Amino acid sequence: MKTTKQILLVASAVIGALANYSENNATYFNPTLPGWHSDPSCTRVKDTFYCVTSTFIAFPGLPVYASKDLTNWKLISHAWNRESQLPGLSYNTSEQQQGMYAATIRYHDGVFHLICEYLGTPGGIVGVVFKSTDPFDDAAWSDPIRFKTGKIDPDLFWDDDGKAYVATQGILLQEINLKTGDLSQPPVSIWNGTGGVWPEGPHIYKKDGYYYLMIAEGGTAQDHSITIARSRKIYGPYEPYENNPILTNKHTNRFFQTVGHGDLFQDEAGNWWGMCLATRSGPDFKIYPMGREAVLFPATWNKGEWPVLQTVEGKMSGWPSLPAVSRDVAGDGPFNTDPxxxxxxxxxxxxxxxxxxxxxxxxxxxxxxxxxxxxxxxxxxxxxxxxxxxxxxxxxxxxxxxxxxxxxxxxxxxxxxxxxxxxxxxxxxxxxxxxxxxxxxxxxxxxxxxxxxxxxxxxxxxxxxxxxxxxxxxxxxxxxxxxxxxxxxxxxxxxxxxxxxxxxxxxxxxxxxxxxxxxxxxxxxxxxxxxxxxxxxxxxxxxxxxxxxxxxxxxxxxxxxxxxxxxxxxxxxxxxxxxxxxxx
Structure with missing residues (x-):
């Protein structure tokens, strides 16, 4: 086993080697959001990226991070930040991993929408949609619109005709009224993945005349994977990609394991990126106190083709440049890795x-x-x-x-x-x-x-x-x-x-x-x-x-x-x- 001194000597050598990549701004280290940041969902508005992660029963919950460069992430608010938003739910939650499961953050018509589902209440799962026109202010996040559901991991997607849809674990699709929380009935099963357990974490993207449906499957441990299918119609039928999964570290000896549950988005230059969760455990899967963290990966998504996602490693390089380094982000919270x-x-x-x-x-x-x-x-x-x-x-x-x-x-x-x-x-x-x-x-x-x-x-x-x-x-x-x-x-x-x-x-x-x-x-x-x-x-x-x-x-x-x-x-x-x- 290496001593701390030996490890840091190795680190110094790695840092020195990075001088050779000084003109390649795409060289960076994962996790980009270190510490417990599971199930990331991200979007971009103008020159700023926004991400949210799961918090379960931690409070305040559903942290919203902002970044100009995809590597420096500032905590700007929590969507769930006051007891009056969901009175009594926390006090009636008994188990350790109930509460706010995977959320999705999206921006539509000048409003940020954060959709999530709260588990562990006597009445079952509570669907919630928080809204804000100023994500840099806790108080600006609304009391939630509630909706009834029996499944987790909601996605929020607007089609070209203005209709809003929620996709959940399963994978089930319903139209949602974002003023009342009413859902169309019955839920429509649109895809069940490629055979891995727990098809969940769906996200729908519309591109080049296709609806792309990207999900997580295989469970949340070492078989975790990202798979994808597409259709010309939102309710399907969906055709799976023949080379699924499009991202996973299962059955490898890589240090980053449990790679899965991701979201895709573009920078201002049109480059595609993704964030997903991963665990720094190595294949032994014994020591990983920080749990599931958020990692950044580049993607290529050519017209009419399937997206190609770069394998998640600790050191990422050899891709089109990241946005210029900047810590010019509004808000009064700290950057995630600052002391x-x-x-x-x-x-x-x-x-x-x-x-x-x-x-x-x-x-x-x-x-x-x-x-x-x-x-x-x-x-x-x-x-x-x-x-x-x-x-x-x-x-x-x-x-x-x-x-x-x-x-x-x-x-x-x-x-x-x-x-x-x-x-x-x-x-x-x-x-x-x-x-x-x-x-x-x-x-x-x-x-x-x-x-x-x-x-x-x-x-x-x-x-x-x-x-x-x-x-x-x-x-x-x-x-x-x-x-x-x-x-x-x-x-x-x-x-x-x-x-x-x-x-x-x-x-x-x-x-x-x-x-x-x-x-x-x-x-x-x-x-x-x-x-x-x-x-x-x-x-x-x-x-x-x-x-x-x-x-x-x-x-x-x-x-x-x-x-x-x-x-x-x-x-x-x-x-x-x-x-x-x-x-x-």
């Missing part, structure tokens, strides 16, 4: 920080720091049990996507717990049953003599919850906090290579006093019970079940300051990690 430098001295919560389900009102606020009111449920909760402890009413957790193979994340914690069991800390979070935590917690004192002033022992606690993974879960480790440490305490998560997380603590005033409290394999947050999602890193507060109803005992509020996330490197091939500054 976090947040001191929480005022203003709104940064756009790239998200929750697991809609949080309780007032649980998070920025005053002199990010104040977090603890939840009775801890990060695990009791899935399918007591709703007050399940996490369905919102975890006191806030995090950001892990967007780099090599990174360091740290936050300063001011915390004065009053009751045994109160805890605040940091976590690598995949789902409620797959997470790696380092907390500051008040435990029962070991002393046999307790006084009225004795409230327990403050300690650092490393513990892991990981279900459905084939490796042992590390033992819990408890380390008393040295008496001479002064508040705030800095908690840190870092990766020394592509497979290991180190969790450490130190006084914020003295990094040299750092204590490594735990080490965990990234396999513990790869797949498991979160096969559709990817790891978040962030902060939490809990009273671990004490209290009543939704409320913890008095005290235990956590204040987080000096939030830092710095990406250092991206793995782009087996054994090759490219330094972050060398990716673009």
């Amino acid at each position: 976090d430098v947040y001191d929480f001295k005022g203003g709104p919560i940064p756009k790239n920080l998200i929750h697991w389900r809609v949080p309780r009102e007032g649980a998070f606020s920025i005053k002199n720091g990010l104040e977090v009111v603890p939840s009775r449920n801890n990060l695990t909760g009791i899935p399918f049990g007591d709703i007050e402890l399940s996490g369905q009413r919102g975890l006191a957790f806030i995090g950001r996507r892990q967007t780099h193979t090599l990174f360091t994340y740290s936050v300063d914690l001011t915390f004065d717990p009053k009751s045994v069991g109160q805890e605040a800390g940091v976590t690598v979070f995949l789902t409620q049953v797959n997470h790696i935590d380092l907390g500051v917690v008040l435990l029962e004192s070991n002393s046999t003599i307790k006084t009225a002033k004795s409230k327990g022992q403050l300690a650092l606690r490393f513990r892991v919850e990981s279900k459905n993974v084939p490796i042992p879960v590390p033992a819990t480790n408890i380390v008393p906090i040295p008496s001479h440490w002064k508040s705030p305490i800095r908690l840190q998560i870092s990766t020394r290579n592509n497979i290991t997380y180190d969790l450490s603590a130190m006084p914020a005033s003295n990094e040299a006093a750092a204590i490594k409290v735990g080490t965990a394999s990234a396999q513990l947050v790869s797949g498991g019970n979160g096969t559709f999602v990817g790891s978040l890193v962030g902060a939490y507060a809990t009273c671990n079940g004490a209290g009543k109803g939704l409320d913890c005992p008095e005290g235990g509020k956590a204040v987080f300051g000096r939030w830092r996330y710095t990406g250092k490197g991206q793995q782009v091939a087996q054994g090759v990690i490219v330094a972050e500054e060398g990716r673009s």
